[in-house]
Amino acid sequence: MKQFWWARLAPLGLLAACTCLGVVQGCGPGPGYGTRSRPRKLTPMRYKQFFPNFSENTLGASGRAEGKISRNSERFNQLVCNYNPDIVFKDEENTSADRVMTKRCKDCLNRLAIAVMNQWPGVHLRVTEAWDEDGHHPQGSLHYEGRAVDITTDDRETKKYGILAQLAVEAGFDWVHYESRYHIHCSVKADKSEAVERGGCFPGWARVTVAGGRQKTLSSLASGDRILALSGTGQVVYSQVLLFLHRDQESRSVFLSLEADGGNRLVVTPHHLVFLDPDCGHNANEYRAVFASRARVGDCVLIGTPGGQMETSRIVSVSLTESVGVFAPLTEAGTMFVDGVLVSSYALLEDHDLAHWAFGPLRLLRSLKRSFWGEDVKGQQKAGIETATQFGTTEKISIHKQDNLSEPLRVKDQEQCSLKTSEVHWYARLLYRFACIFLDSDIFHA
Structure with missing residues (x-):
């Protein structure tokens, strides 16, 4: 029976x-990103707004800074280079430093690049700052660890930046800040952070x-x-x-x-x-x-x-x-x-x-x-x-x-x-x- x-x-x-x-x-x-099955209207972030509603270096966002990474340090071997042809890297230092980042940051950036092209055909994502080896940021900045990027669109139309910030949230960045009229700041948790999973x-x-x-x-x-x-x-x-x-x-x-x-x-x-x-x-x-x-x-x-x-x-x-x-x-x-x-x-x-x-x-x-x-x-x-x-x-x-x-x-x-x-x-x-x-x-x- x-x-x-x-x-x-x-x-x-x-x-x-x-x-x-x-x-x-x-x-x-839980979810952090995904391919949308159909188009939907996005709500742009406001100037000076950030997601999530915690400071960047807290557990609920990108977490604590773990220390500056230099080219001759052992931790530098954990960073990767991003050669995605759909992303424009400013690289004003001519050292390819803007292509250096953590794997998690690279993955989020690549997803965002696809989202930007889908949102605005013919427009590409532009990175103005990634890993910083020259000390241009405040102490404790996640740029020193390759965990933060500053981004724009390659046409530099500032009216798009509110939507760009929202796309970055959906791409999986752990903290997104509409920091300046001229760029969006994004950062991620450390690759081995227990809080990631x-x-x-x-x-x-x-x-x-x-x-x-x-x-x-x-x-x-x-x-x-x-x-x-x-x-x-x-x-x-x-x-x-x-x-x-x-x-x-x-x-x-x-x-x-x-x-x-x-x-x-x-x-x-x-x-x-x-x-x-x-x-x-x-x-x-x-x-x-x-x-x-x-x-x-x-x-x-x-x-x-x-x-x-x-x-x-x-x-x-x-x-x-x-x-x-x-x-x-x-x-x-x-x-x-x-x-x-x-x-x-x-x-x-x-x-x-x-x-x-x-x-x-x-x-x-x-x-x-x-x-x-x-x-x-x-x-x-x-x-x-x-x-x-x-x-x-x-x-x-x-x-x-x-x-x-x-x-x-x-x-x-x-x-x-x-x-x-x-x-x-x-x-x-x-x-x-x-x-x-x-x-x-x-x-x-x-």
């Missing part, structure tokens, strides 16, 4: 995966509430555990952990720390979805799933109180932190309370409902397994009823997509459509590949 049902379900599962065009990977290294969703020490009311860390959580979540109908339930979309005990990642009044603190990767209400106190039952990087001081999150009630909590601080271990449990409800704060199970794609739908086949297979292989459905239903009674939740919490989004607090990931394969669930990787092909890159975390 088992073989009969699996034989029938295998083609169904494959068909469902192939038809999931709006799909999302739950967690893992960023993954996960929550640190292993983050806690969830399991059936019975006990607290459990994500690192000790197992598939089959039931944790506190919010159902699609707005009821607080214990929802079963189906699997881990990402689970890595040793990976070091950069997280956002969202501290709310009342002592609640959520530590989460910037590309994960959290439920926020920007109009805290005015529309408390309307929460939208947005990237954590969009969180601002004054926004409200939804929390569960020790007394079993639901209430809002205002964010009082947003900061960056580093931690070891990344975990991304997928619950049947698609939501969960992590350290008391309501979050989505999904990331990278800013559409909770679409992501939840995309993982429907996994929930279907688990449901069929319970039905035909005798897993305890009644036990789960009982847990859900007990939870609703415990929390006394009769009001329905509406969860909506965010339509009009504020300017994001971006933390750049290494690359779009190229996933670190270890520790990421195969189904998540498969669906994310389909998403990269069929969805406009606007919907992904940048």
